[in-house]
Amino acid sequence: KNQVEQSPQSLIILEGKNCTLQCNYTVSPFSNLRWYKQDTGRGPVSLTIMTFSENTKSNGRYTATLDADTKQSSLHITASQLSDSASYICVVTPQAGTALIFGKGTTLSVSS
């Protein structure tokens, strides 16, 4: 069964610190893997998208990595800000079919 597992479920860090969120997936073969940021009460917004042949993709202070051999992705946030407080969702698109497969997300709280 295609699954996407994220860890940790929640995380609290101090402003200015770095953090790394994990995503493990069993979807194979897959077309692409995305990371979304979802602020409370809002819809998800795309941060990065990587194909199976890409290893890393950056978007400002956000850097996503992908290891297709181990079926793992990570999202690294550098010099965190209060506005980074949100849920981060890992999403995988299988090669077969249309529907996306979502992880349950990691809730990040950045405190001052």
Next chain:
Amino acid sequence: DVKVTQSSRYLVKRTGEKVFLECVQDMDHENMFWYRQDPGLGLRLIYFSYDVKMKEKGDIPEGYSVSREKKERFSLILESASTNQTSMYLCASSLSPRRHTEAFFGQGTRLTVV
């Protein structure tokens, strides 16, 4: 800017009412999706559509139906609302996942059924 617009941010409906949630996208996307999002469960796919008048059931279609009469509009219908359908509903659209383009989400509709 791609826009996915959902007709309401907040809705309160009574048990048994018929509820329509509307979603419009302005980028000529082929695929449109309806999800519900509940704490601890993440996003779950209700229905999706890959073309006008085409629809496919997602993981939790029971109690819902959809309509896609025009490419830009995808409607979610709760035939007889129940309290267990209280949730955040998210609409999304994408050109095609296999073209490595992203999916864009609407702002969400928080539905409360009382």
